[in-house]
Amino acid sequence: PSGGSISFPTGMATEQSQVLELFEKPFRGPSGGSISFPTGEGIGTRIGTGARPPPELGYATSLQRGRVFSVFIRAHRRAARSLCEYFMRARNIGELTSLANACRNLVNEQLFIYCLSFVIIRKPELRRVRIPTVVETFPSKFASQEMLQQAGNEINRNPARTEPIVINQEFSGTLIKPEHRLSYWREDYGINSHHWHWHLVFPVEMDIRRDRKGEIFYYMHQQMLARYDMERLSHSLNRVLPLTGFREPIVDGYFSKLTVNNSGRAWGTRQDNTTLKDIRRDDFGLGFISISDLELYYSRLLDAVHQGFIQDRQGNRIPLTDDPPNRGKRGIDILGDAFEADAELSVNYPFYGDLHNFAHVLISFSHDPDFAHREEVGAIGDPATSMRDPTFYRLHKFVDEFFQEYKLQQRPYNNEELGLPGVRVVRIGVLQDGVPNNLRTGWNQREFEAGRGLDFGGSAPIRLRFTHLDHRPFDYHLQIMNTLPAEKDVTVRIFLAPTLDERGNRMSFMDQRLLWTEMDKFVTKLTPGENKLVRSSRDSSITAPPEITFRELEAGREITSGTQAGVEFGQCGCGWPRHMLLPRGMPQGMDFQLFVMLTDHAVDKVEQVIRGRPCTNAVSYCGILDSKFPDARPMGFPFDRRNPAMINGNVIQTAGELAAQFDNMVMEDIKITFVGNQLQRA
Ligand code: CUO
Structure with missing residues (x-):
């Protein structure tokens, strides 16, 4: 803590x-x-x-x-x-x-x-x-029935037991499937808890008007895919492939081993190569969902992207562009609302349908589409468990490819948007425990209590010990020269991506574009002349502090550093888990690139008064409650669009070539080394 x-x-x-x-x-x-x-x-x-x-x-x-x-x-x-x-x-x-x-x-x-x-x-x-x-x-959404049962038995046998039940990282499958190498990541308690919170604070059809909700739906899920792909490359696995439609068999099965309630009701499972079918499930309030409907919705949405407009219920054509006139709603925001979908926000819900939500449902009932076997929904049908299933990523890659199809219709950013005259990033680097540009990751452990969510008798705590990826905190060091005669407010944008593709080759801008993961984004004031900035990884704009347990709350303990009683806490649970900020990397060290870009805060800033003291952790992925998203640029800027073909007469084909053309950008090579159990505990 x-x-x-x-x-x-x-x-x-x-x-x-x-x-x-x-x-x-x-x-x-x-x-x-x-x-x-x-x-x-x-x-x-x-x-x-x-x-x-x-x-x-x-x-x-x-x-x-x-x-x-x-x-x-x-x-x-x-x-x-x-x-x-x-x-x-x-x-x-x-x-x-x-x-x-x-x-x-x-x-x-x-x-x-x-x-x-x-x-x-x-x-x-x-x-x-x-x-x-x-x-x-709900510990049963995070630990297998068998382990929870074992915990209950142990406590009944020996109420004085003090040893925790160790959660076996291999509980849902075996390494005979290459996908299983990533199960520690997919089944991490933190990312699943984040996803549950994210859907709680960006709810669908709950009469909540959150700023840029459709766009953040696109961006947050795109970033989770980028992180998943970085993790896959850390295991020499190829980047995730999208579902190519709803008629092809789903290659990867999934057997969560989790239970839905305290009576042991199991989540639905899915065999490898399952074919999707139309759904008829009155027991779940679903009625009839047909694959043809989903295909129709998809085709209509794709038409909208290629035609450059989307039609509302009155037949009005709403232009789709990320350069909206009068700072109106961006096309990506409109498409996000229509695709997710939200009946209250979609421009035409009956016409464009409920594609993404229905796709979750279709996959989650593929094992029992007509309730013939009285089977429960599969894990991909609930935001608290869906990230455990390998097919979640293939589904969301399919969703993301749609958004990318739209994004690639947008013009590339121009020099004015990319540059920041008068400001030069001289050097950047990271320092972890005194070691420059070589970050280490390894295993760490965290304990939670299961007794609060279970019905086991007795008052002895039932502790579960989860093993998870982690790293020691590190600092970014930035050396910046401000040649302007005055102070300048700038937004610092820090991204990380793997250097090499699956074949070990360097990547073009377009190939690497979707692997750039946001690591941090913050505003700072530059004084004229040289500026040296040090920024801790713990202050990242995407992460939330560690989860708070019942016991910590009972003890009146608040583990957000600097937080005081009386702060409005809501939304603190949303945010990428801090322990998952870095990809695993490789035992022999893996090459990554840091990309740092400074932009003009006068252009980026959003005028607003933020009332109260809402929790502003993880603002890049979770926004600020009841406030506007505090960065006026499109989410993912500058990697959300294709690269400019040429700048100042120079052909641009890689992120490095782009950075070389602008003083306000810089790239640095770093390594990430996985040390397993040798991680010095924080
Ligand atoms: Cu978060 Cu499909 O939107 O899981």
Whole structure:
């Protein structure tokens, strides 16, 4: 943990403990997540208390208890809208507690936790408290049934046991499949928790107007793909290939070994080479979803990209361009809303459909498309578990290729947009434990408690020990010359990409373009003359501080460095995990390139007053709550577009050649070396 501990003021401590009580043991209660077959059509527990649900709950009771709740499904979003509106009436934590206790045995457990989290993040008067990590609220989404059962047995046998249960990194498969080399990455608790949070703070159809939501949907997922590809290259695996459509067999199967509830209900699984089929699943509020519909939506969206306009329901043609007149909505933002899709934000939801969400659903039910076998949804059907499945990346690569098709229609950036006269980056480098330009990664461990999310008896903590990739913190060192006569505010943009492709060759700009991962972005003031900047990797604009556990919250402990009681905490959970900032690299060292670019903050800045003190971690991937995205440039700038063919008479074919033409850019070669268990612990 970084930063010191603080103690909450008394009133806040009480509020915090009330909230923890709401998040604890979500499967307890009269129905308890047990399975029954009340109507013969579904599995899960119907509302079984005999109580008539309060009418204010609306659609919230339409989901069965003990089943998966998924924001990828429209009927589930409708249920979430009802329950969130019900909770939104609370003016303080006391009222929220009363409302929650009145319905917690009536609504789906996962829906309940989603909506509680939603209102605590959304309502300024509730934001003072923190929600505990989803790893502890729903441990069964992070550790296998077998391991949790083993933990329960151990505790029953020996309540005084102090040793944690060690989570075996190999639990979901074996190395006979090359894809399994990446399972530690896909199944990392931090990236899955981030993805759960991201979809919580950028919800679909919840009447939330977040700035540039469609664009950040594109960008955040593109960046996750770039990071996945860097990791793949670290294992000599090729970059991920997109799904080429919905008719070809899905090559990779996935067997999560996870459970949906405390009664042991398993997530759906998928064999290798499964063929997708139309879905008929009334049990899940889905009705009929046909592959032909998805193909139709895709074809219409692709038409829009190639025609350069998209049509709204009145037949108006809305131009698609990232150079919008009057600083209107960019084309990428419009396309993101239409593709994800969000019925409230899409320009024409009936026409362009619900493509991305439906694709998740189609894959997640491929093992039992018509409920013939009473099987549960697969892991790819829930944002908290979807990144575990190798096919998630092939699906999102398909999504990203669509956005890239659009981006490549945009003109390249010009000299004025790329340059910053008067400012020169002289040198950059990284320093980790005194070693320059050679970053080390290795294994580290983190413990969570499972007992809060399970029904095991006794009060002894059930600790789970996860092994994860990590690195020691490092600093970027930048030497910058400001030849302007005055101070200058600049945005510093730092990216990392592998130097070589799968064949060991250097890459062209266009080949490397989608591998550049944002490492940091920050604003600083340059004084005239030489400036030396040191920036810690811990301050990265994409990462969130480590997850906060029940125990830390109970102890009044806040592990965000410098945070004080009273800060609005909402959204702190969103953010790429700090321990996953670097790709693994190779044991013998792997070549990477750092790209640093300075831009004019006068051009980048977004005029706004940010109210309160919202959590602004991971702003590049998560934005700022209730505020505009604080960088006016297109997300991913300058790598979101093709390269200029020529600058000052010089042909540009690589990122290095681009950087050589501009004083405000520089590239540096670094190595990343994986040292396994030899990582000196932070
Ligand atoms: Cu995040 Cu498909 O949007 O998983």
